[in-house]
Amino acid sequence: MKTIGFLINPIAGMGGRVGLKGTDGVADQAKRLGAEPLSEARAAEMLAELQTMLNKDDRPQSFRWVTCSGPMGARALWNAGFENVDIVFHPNVPPSEVDTRAATRAFMDAGADLVVFCGGDGTARDVCCETGTATPMLGIPAGVKMYSGVFGMTPLRTSSLVIGFLRGELDLIEAEILDVDEDRYREGAWVVRLYHKAKTPFEPTMTQAAKAMFDAQADAAVKEEIAQQLGEEMNLHSDRLYILGPGGTVQFVADKLGIEKTLLGIDVVCGGVLVARDVNEQDLLRLLDAQEDANLILSPIGVQGFVLGRGNLQISPDVVKKIGHKNIWVIATPAKLARTAELRFDTGDAMLDAHLAAKGFWPVAIGYHKRRMVKVSG
Amino acid sequence: MVYFPHTDDERTAMLAAIGCPSIGDLFSDVPKGYRFPALSLPEPLSELELEREMQRLAFGNRTVSDSDCFLGAGAYNHFVPSIVGDVLRRSEFYTSYTPYQPEVSQGMLQAMYEYQSMICRLTGMEVSNASHYDGATSLAEAVFLALNVGGPKRNQIVVFPGLNPQYVQVLNTYLRGRDEAITTDTIASDIGEKTAAVVVQSPNFFGQFETLDGLAETVHAVGALLIVIGDPIAMGLFKPPGDFGADVVVADGQPLGSHLSFGGPHLGIFTTRRTLVRKIAGRLVGETVDTEGSRGYVLTLATREQHIRRAKATSNICTNAALTALAAAVYLAALGKHGLRSVAELCYRKSHYAAARIEEVAGLQINPQAKDAVFFKEFVVDLRQPANGVCRQLTDQFGLVCGYDLGLVDPAHANHLLVAVTEMNKRESIDRLADALKQVTR
Amino acid sequence: MSEKTVFEKSIPGRIGVALPEPDVPPTRVPCDLLRADNGLPELSQSDVSRHYLRLSQRNYGIDNGFYPLGSCTMKYNPRICETVATYPSFLRSHPLLALADVQGNLELMFGLQECLREIGGFDAVSLQPSAGAHGELSGLLMMRAYHDDRNEGTRTQILVPDSAHGTNPASVAMAGLSLTEIPTDRGGNIDLQALGAACGSDVAGLMLTNPNTLGLFEQQVEEVIRLVHDCGAVVYGDGANMNALTGIMRPGDLGIDIMHYNLHKTFASPHGGGGPGSGPIGASADLAPYLPGPLVSDAVGDDPASRYELSTPKRSIGRVSTFFGNFGMMVRAYAYILHHGPEGLRANAEHAVLNANYLRVQLQKAFQVPFDRTCMHEFVCEGDAKQAGVRAIDVCKRLLDFGFHPPTNYFPLIVREALMIEPTETESLQTLDAFIAAMLQIAQEAETAPELLSSAPHLTPVRRLDEVKAARKQNFGDLGR
Incomplete structure (x- = not known):
């Protein structure tokens, strides 16, 4: 019988919607800004799906959970209807990263074969400090930043990885635990560090038959072309809001247009000038109330393909709905697309995500008046 | 069958190797309802029958001796030396594709390198590509180059009035893909910060040299490019556009060793300055060395081409006019420095002789709208009656093709005849032309 | 040993053609217009004669041997077509002669x-465009005009599958339109879901290469065309691959609205070292009014002097060439069609497809064919002979040592180390077998003696050329300065 450790970092993901870029060390500030915990809800999504899949399974797997008391695990498991739950750790109130590490150690002492956690890169780093490469780990995505290779693509997709693991169908691969230095990240610096190596169950994604037609192009040249087109659009619509998402691609494009953009924040441009920097969800909603014509410029996270829901939680479902999905422009270099099989939308609103993914493909700008249709994970 | 060599046994063996019962089964992906339509085409002709049919069509054209044809207006009756046709019949050249594999294409590549060299020297420019389709498409490409160089703020092309009207038509078609306005006007009036290029043809459509002195300076002063359409034969004797500071020189290269061929294939000559080399369309041959240090030639700077960069993509040209460029190279090499000069001199002398005779014998006015302009091999005759009827009469009664009825391009010029005289027209033909014009316009 | 250039061979005072003495009195040339030296050799x-003969000997054409250059349809050029094209009445006719004097030419064009x-x-065909890409540009401009006439000028997207010909994206750019690339699915077809997601009120048209550059017939072609038509857009057919389909299927019947033909591929007018070609363009009844003009029409009168006329379609985009396009290529192609007749053209396509499939099956012993199903006139394999470290380019260069022209390489981009092989119908089983033997030997060498490949070619007039140096040196001509 397999043993699965399960923990939730209850404050993960809280910083995103209030524009804090992570909660490491600033949970209180996040709460003051009105952030609500969402990691438990993400975990609940995953567990509900897992329960459904287990019930349908014609080859029932016997396993047990080892977890923490209360909001760090047991509550969610019970709510999802699991009964095979052993509480092996009692966290402090309120919990901190010390509790994550201590809980993980307790799971390992209890013989865990896999540690499932719900959080972001910070949580992954803490878990990994204990597991090393001895015990595999798997993350339910709920943080602001998820650059590590141990996360399922969405909470729902994470459940199938758990099933696959229980059945012994998946390979274990070595994955990198990455994290942005959160203090510097909040200041606008893009410092992704390689923290540790971990093991994680891996479901090989189908490789797309077709790669981009324009691989040979230099990345910089492509971004210049995208900037040229965006610049022309901005000139044509001088009263329109252009909401620029985080990341290197968008920043490069903005730079070409003479816009001094923050690397990880969301910035807003109108009439060719920056009108708001590093905004949070509330700022965006206010701006959109004043001017509803807006375009959102986003670039997916390479490999994982997240367009929404990773690193840009400020763009909440409400913000997306206000902008209208036709006004979301996804940009990427062909080289990035070649590494990224599918685009993913994970706004936290499953209906909205389904709506965004409804057509199965999304146009991505890969040059001046040049787009490629890219598969969207359904 | 003559052109696929398969015997029945071979077909059977090949199908067996493929594992397909019949040739028809190879096409099972083609929607059934549309497969194997009965084509209503003429039944096949044997080689002998085909020759007769094509001769019948060829005889459907009226033949006029070269000497008695005075028609130009963009396609010219020049002498094509035997050596040109002889080289073009080498099937190593004409049955080859674009030289993608330079190790087995050195012949074509060196010939194109030499073509580029000779065309640069002739036009007075620094870089020549290895051809466009014809003079008009070369012009369109030149204008696109100027628009790309000028950027979004320059969207005006100023065109001198003396352009070949078909060139303007082709340019207008190409510009349907863009928003730029073409203005046809004389230079002084309205060039400015919106002007991407000024286009001038010299000798112009009416055969006359335009004043190029100082033009480049005026054009460059507003930051635009000067595009000159030239006559490659004239450049054998006259100062080439490059000497006047042109940024792009284009021309139709048909006079250089290609037959009229009912208007095509011709040759689009395209030359420019070194500074613009990365922005030009079409193929370029460059010199290099092989792994043993021997000199060789390759297609180069391919990144400029089509499939690479969209915003900077200069053109979609792929197939060009390599073989007519080869004809031009052989023609220029064979005539050489003195030969081309002689051809130009013959054109100049004979056309001036013709103009003088027509004026003198028939009493008709030459170049009525620009009496003092210097012309090269073409000039305008005011017939004082519709050129249309005169042309017909001269062909029917005298067997002369006397020129081009300018009423076809502008009803205001219905009485004007454009006469082209080259080395092909003998003095007696010119005299006959003057006499015939006298008779029909009396 | 390199061949000297015409400039290096030049000796002052020589001339290669005897020209007539002037038979008219001299005319003074204004000296400020004269040039001192035209710079010619x-x-x-x-x-x-010797110079060009030697150069020709350093060149490889289809007459030298097998030339399986994918998408280029390098087939034997029947000599009768060359002969008839050089009839003086064709060669020497001026394009502006009175129509009554050129009825033969017009009848031929008609x-x-x-x-x-x-x-x-199709409903009508214009012979104006001078090459395939020229036809593409014409077709896209026709689409623009068509939508403009319907007050739908906001349709600016052109859908281009990533298995389409390389000139398509550049043509879209030249026509001032926007490109949306549609991915290929695992069967080598257009991904229908992606196409469906891309279709909308902003789409002007789809450019369909069928068979595509993988050499595969689009298996859901009817559905593809329906999706595009249903969103109000136009389907452009890239006819460069028509050698697979003449007499097999008529693109217009399927619903293709516009298509160019490559006379220099399907109808065997020779490629001339890169041109001239000819890219006539056909259109359905809805699009025909936009064709570039003039076209030739048949007045069906009794007077042989005025039977064939010129007519320009009423909403024509205008001229794309001076005069009538590349008439010389038309003479060859027309002769070719008359020579073959309907059954001959179909048999050409059949044997082109037979040859390609035979090669595909035989070469699979050593080379991976990623989209493996019955191909049309060509197919694409991975050129690294299943050996790490050996590249498609090395295989190509080594083929030169065996006396074969290599296939198209590194295109289409959706296949790694792509070799695109098109044998055409005019090659015999013996030639195909010799090529297969060479390819299998090269695959063997890749394993046993990879340096033979990486240092190839060994037996050509020059060895492998330094393309980087050419790009850096930028010597595009001997300017004599």
């Missing part, structure tokens, strides 16, 4: 228009 006629119309299943 000076050679005797035998110098010129006949060719009619044949192409019938072969493609």
Whole structure:
């Protein structure tokens, strides 16, 4: 019988919607800004799906959970209807990263074969400090930043990885635990560090038959072309809001247009000038109330393909709905697309995500008046 | 069958190797309802029958001796030396594709390198590509180059009035893909910060040299490019556009060793300055060395081409006019420095002789709208009656093709005849032309 | 040993052609217009003759041997077509002669228009475009005009599958339109879901290469066309691959609205070292009014002097070439069509497809074919012979040592280390077998003696050339300065 450790970092993901870029060390500030915990809800999504899949399974797997008391695990498991739950750790109130590490150690002492956690890169780093490469780990995505290779693509997709693991169908691969230095990240610096190596169950994604037609192009040249087109659009619509998402691609494009953009924040441009920097969800909603014509410029996270829901939680479902999905422009270099099989939308609103993914493909700008249709994970 | 060599046994063996019962089964992906339509085409002709049919069509054209044809207006009756046709019949050249594999294409590549060299020297420019389709498409490409160089703020092309009207038509078609306005006007009036290029043809459509002195300076002063359409034969004797500071020189290269061929294939000559080399369309041959240090030639700077960069993509040209460029190279090499000069001199002398005779014998006015302009091999005759009827009469009664009825391009010029005289027209033909014009316009 | 250039062979005072003495009195040339030196070389006629003969010997054409260059349809050029094209009445006719004097030429052009119309299943054909890419540009401009006339000028997207010909994206750019690339699915077809997601009120048209550059027939072609038509857009057919389909299927019947033909591929007018070609364009009844003009029409009168006329379609985009396009290529193609007749054209396509499939099956012993199903006139394999470290380019260069022209390489981009192989119908089983033997030997060498490949070619007039140096040196001509 397999043993699965399960923990939730209850404050993960809280910083995103209030524009804090992570909660490491600033949970209180996040709460003051009105952030609500969402990691438990993400975990609940995953567990509900897992329960459904287990019930349908014609080859029932016997396993047990080892977890923490209360909001760090047991509550969610019970709510999802699991009964095979052993509480092996009692966290402090309120919990901190010390509790994550201590809980993980307790799971390992209890013989865990896999540690499932719900959080972001910070949580992954803490878990990994204990597991090393001895015990595999798997993350339910709920943080602001998820650059590590141990996360399922969405909470729902994470459940199938758990099933696959229980059945012994998946390979274990070595994955990198990455994290942005959160203090510097909040200041606008893009410092992704390689923290540790971990093991994680891996479901090989189908490789797309077709790669981009324009691989040979230099990345910089492509971004210049995208900037040229965006610049022309901005000139044509001088009263329109252009909401620029985080990341290197968008920043490069903005730079070409003479816009001094923050690397990880969301910035807003109108009439060719920056009108708001590093905004949070509330700022965006206010701006959109004043001017509803807006375009959102986003670039997916390479490999994982997240367009929404990773690193840009400020763009909440409400913000997306206000902008209208036709006004979301996804940009990427062909080289990035070649590494990224599918685009993913994970706004936290499953209906909205389904709506965004409804057509199965999304146009991505890969040059001046040049787009490629890219598969969207359904 | 003559052109696929398969015997029945071979077909059977090949199908067996493929594992397909019949040739028809190879096409099972083609929607059934549309497969194997009965084509209503003429039944096949044997080689002998085909020759007769094509001769019948060829005889459907009226033949006029070269000497008695005075028609130009963009396609010219020049002498094509035997050596040109002889080289073009080498099937190593004409049955080859674009030289993608330079190790087995050195012949074509060196010939194109030499073509580029000779065309640069002739036009007075620094870089020549290895051809466009014809003079008009070369012009369109030149204008696109100027628009790309000028950027979004320059969207005006100023065109001198003396352009070949078909060139303007082709340019207008190409510009349907863009928003730029073409203005046809004389230079002084309205060039400015919106002007991407000024286009001038010299000798112009009416055969006359335009004043190029100082033009480049005026054009460059507003930051635009000067595009000159030239006559490659004239450049054998006259100062080439490059000497006047042109940024792009284009021309139709048909006079250089290609037959009229009912208007095509011709040759689009395209030359420019070194500074613009990365922005030009079409193929370029460059010199290099092989792994043993021997000199060789390759297609180069391919990144400029089509499939690479969209915003900077200069053109979609792929197939060009390599073989007519080869004809031009052989023609220029064979005539050489003195030969081309002689051809130009013959054109100049004979056309001036013709103009003088027509004026003198028939009493008709030459170049009525620009009496003092210097012309090269073409000039305008005011017939004082519709050129249309005169042309017909001269062909029917005298067997002369006397020129081009300018009423076809502008009803205001219905009485004007454009006469082209080259080395092909003998003095007696010119005299006959003057006499015939006298008779029909009396 | 390199061949000297015409400039290096030039000796002052030589001339290669005897020109007539002037038979008219001299006219003074204004001296400020004269140039001192036109810079041309000076050679005797035998110098010129030997020079170009030697150059021709350093060149490889289809007459030298097998030339399986994918998407280029390098087939044997029947000599009769060359012969008839050099009849003086064709060569020496001026394009601006009175129509009554060129009825033979016009009849020929009309006949060719009619044949192409019938072969493609279109309403009208214009012979104006001078090459395939020129036809593409014309077709896209026609689309723009068509939508503009319907007050739908906001349709600016052109859908181009990533298995389409390389000129398509550049043509879209030249026509001032926007490109949306549609991915290929695992069967080598257009991904229908992606196409469906891309179709909308902003789409002007789809550019369909069928068979595509993988050499595969689009298996859901009817559905593809329906999706595009249903969103109000136009389907452009890239006819460069028509050698697989003449007499097999008429694109117009399927619903293709516009298509160009490559006379220099399907109808065997020779490629001339890169051109000239000819890219006539056919259109359905809805699009025909936009064709570039003039076209030739048949007035069906009794007077042989005025039977064939010129007509420009009423909403024509205008001229794309001076005069009538590349008439010389039309003569060859028309002769080719008359020579073959309907059954001959179909048999050409059948044997082109037979040859390609035979090669595909035989080469699979050593080379991976990623989209493996019955191909049309060509197919694409991975050129690294299943050996790490050996590249498609090395295989190509080594093929030169065996006396074969290599296939198209590194295209389409959706296949790694792509070799695109098109044998055409005019090659015999013996030639194909010799090529297969060479390819299998090269695959063997890749394993046993990879340096033979990486240092190839060994037996050509020059060894492998330094392309980087050419790009850096930028010597595009001997300017004599």
